[in-house]
Amino acid sequence: MEIRRYSDMKITPKMLQAAKGEHPAELVFKNGQVLNLFTRELLPADVAVCSGRIVGVGSYCGEQEVDCTGKTIAPGFIDAHLHIESSMATPARFAGVVAPWGTTTLIADPHEIANVAGLAGIEYMLGQTGLPLNLYVMLPSCVPATPFEDSGAVLTAEELIKLKDHPNVLGLGEMMNFPGVLAGDSGVYQKLEAFDGYVIDGHAPMLSGRELQAYRLAGILDDHECSCEEEVLEKLRAGMFLSVREGSAAKNLDAILQTALKHHLGFDRMAFCTDDKHIGDIEREGHISYSVKRAIELGVDLFDAYRMSSFNAAQFYGLHHLGAVAPGYQADLVLLDDVRTASVCAVYHGGKLVSENRSKPETTPSPYPESLVHSVNPAPVSQRDLQLQLDGSPFPCIEIIPNQILTKCAMEIPPAVDGLFVPQGNYRKIAVIERHHATGKLGVGVLKGFPVNGAIASTVGHDSHNLIVIGNNDADMLAAIDELKRCQGGFTIVQDGRVLGTLPLPVCGLMTDEDTDTVEQKLAALLKTAHSAGIPHGFEPFIAMSFLALPVIPEIRLTDRGIVKL
Numbered sequence: 001m002e003i004r005r006y007s008d009m010k011i012t013p014k015m016l017q018a019a020k021g022e023h024p025a026e027l028v029f030k031n032g033q034v035l036n037l038f039t040r041e042l043l044p045a046d047v048a049v050c051s052g053r054i055v056g057v058g059s060y061c062g063e064q065e066v067d068c069t070g071k072t073i074a075p076g077f078i079d080a081h082l083h084i085e086s087s088m089a090t091p092a093r094f095a096g097v098v099a100p101w102g103t104t105t106l107i108a109d110p111h112e113i114a115n116v117a118g119l120a121g122i123e124y125m126l127g128q129t130g131l132p133l134n135l136y137v138m139l140p141s142c143v144p145a146t147p148f149e150d151s152g153a154v155l156t157a158e159e160l161i162k163l164k165d166h167p168n169v170l171g172l173g174e175m176m177n178f179p180g181v182l183a184g185d186s187g188v189y190q191k192l193e194a195f196d197g198y199v200i201d202g203h204a205p206m207l208s209g210r211e212l213q214a215y216r217l218a219g220i221l222d223d224h225e226c227s228c229e230e231e232v233l234e235k236l237r238a239g240m241f242l243s244v245r246e247g248s249a250a251k252n253l254d255a256i257l258q259t260a261l262k263h264h265l266g267f268d269r270m271a272f273c274t275d276d277k278h279i280g281d282i283e284r285e286g287h288i289s290y291s292v293k294r295a296i297e298l299g300v301d302l303f304d305a306y307r308m309s310s311f312n313a314a315q316f317y318g319l320h321h322l323g324a325v326a327p328g329y330q331a332d333l334v335l336l337d338d339v340r341t342a343s344v345c346a347v348y349h350g351g352k353l354v355s356e357n358r359s360k361p362e363t364t365p366s367p368y369p370e371s372l373v374h375s376v377n378p379a380p381v382s383q384r385d386l387q388l389q390l391d392g393s394p395f396p397c398i399e400i401i402p403n404q405i406l407t408k409c410a411m412e413i414p415p416a417v418d419g420l421f422v423p424q425g426n427y428r429k430i431a432v433i434e435r436h437h438a439t440g441k442l443g444v445g446v447l448k449g450f451p452v453n454g455a456i457a458s459t460v461g462h463d464s465h466n467l468i469v470i471g472n473n474d475a476d477m478l479a480a481i482d483e484l485k486r487c488q489g490g491f492t493i494v495q496d497g498r499v500l501g502t503l504p505l506p507v508c509g510l511m512t513d514e515d516t517d518t519v520e521q522k523l524a525a526l527l528k529t530a531h532s533a534g535i536p537h538g539f540e541p542f543i544a545m546s547f548l549a550l551p552v553i554p555e556i557r558l559t560d561r562g563i564v565k566l
Helices: 013-019 091-101 111-117 119-126 157-161 178-183 186-194 209-217 229-237 253-262 279-285 288-298 302-316 474-487 516-532 541-546
Strands: 025-036 041-050 053-058 062-067 072-075 077-082 103-108 134-139 169-175 199-202 241-245 270-273 333-338 343-349 352-356 395-400 407-412 427-433 442-448 455-458 467-471 490-495 498-504 556-559 562-565
Touching: 013 041, 013 053, 025 053, 025 333, 072 302, 077 241, 077 270, 077 288, 077 302, 091 103, 091 279, 091 288, 091 343, 091 352, 091 516, 103 302, 111 119, 119 134, 157 186, 169 186, 178 186, 178 209, 229 241, 229 253, 241 253, 241 302, 253 270, 253 288, 270 288, 270 302, 279 516, 288 302, 395 556, 395 562, 407 556, 427 474, 427 556, 442 556, 442 562, 455 474, 455 541, 467 474, 467 541, 474 490, 474 498, 490 516, 498 516, 516 541
Parallel strands: 025 062, 025 072, 077 103, 103 134, 134 169, 169 199, 241 270, 395 442
Antiparallel strands: 025 041, 041 053, 072 333, 333 343, 343 352, 395 407, 427 442, 427 467, 455 467, 455 490, 490 498, 556 562
């Protein structure tokens, strides 16, 4: 594979002189212990920095010195795969939340915003400037994710090639259309061939056997969808790199790392990622720092845990200037009070302090095109459109599996009156409405395990992000649809014809530029309202419903085209 270089560091005479100790470095971290991921040692040493680069590790003096007595100096953390849009925050706001936890690099797949706005959405993400971290992008490979749904855009290989050589593009994002890969679909292979020599991410939950072999043969290099022991073993044996996911809805870290420990697999082919993690969860428990802490608690060697947090991902994605504390590496550094719990004291990006004692750095959101705030355009929906005809025979109901994004197909006979489904008991009506181009496409189904009284609706519906509404009566469902059209996207709850609460997400119906503390307060209030409307505590309704229209995850989903069974 061709190695692309994402940093053209120029070695200046001043840097060389500082490395040799002939004059003070611009910045020196003094009296700390360095986490050396090459020799697996904690070494007492100073770290000298010039022009945002580490020029030496040893004994140095500097024009500016930071006393690190009692601290461990570690490389900044890397999130190997995430969708910033899932945080509900714009990139600058999101960066301000994760940077205090030691994250200095994000490898983002913006397929959420791309499914709404196409290339314009990706260009908005690539145009972010002044962030307190590095933002790299994997170009979305599946917009739409499957032929079973309708998104706001269709991205072909020809369109993706337009952004291929952008300095912050690392490769092709998660190839969710594994049926297309296995079938030799021409459109899929045009994309794979266009990105030959780049990293191509995978997405293949529970794919195994010869089909997994064919998927890997197609050039797909990694996967973040492992959820059980057999899947971990089979994908590693096939030569795949694993992104160890610990997000808000999908929590796979324990299962993957316990498998690796049980079978003495080693950890060089693994890196930490969050995929989809909400701001509130990050604020409470941390970001990649949480994964490091949890890995060490499970018995993973300290150096393996930190390699998974930084070096492994940097090597895999060709970011050879990141991921270690050594000469030539970018001075993305985390000062730790406690190395075993990943307790962050201060964070530096390119040698500049961005956070101390978990203070939030000031960030200025980049302007977005006006087109990105006019994305909720469903055709008019009537009560007749929401009717679901039943014939008295078993019907494929979508059953939620607690704490999982997987679903179960339950063949049952739902309650009905005069041949029409009537939500009651553990059954609720779910509808997915095409909201991008007013096509009028609408799917209706039966949902089990989502006990809302009234209606709850969202424009966050992976991956095509059509409008999802769940309720126990059609009138409230229609009112919820109208409310999201009015505010141009977000979350809402309606009961007895009255809007109980709404969290607007006007940027493509996915994100907001509001301060994250304000957003979290609004979300907390909305969740409290959801509990009063019948949603049990411990169940996060907006995360759960966001995956109910995602037809690349087994076992059954609902899209704007109807029920999809895998």
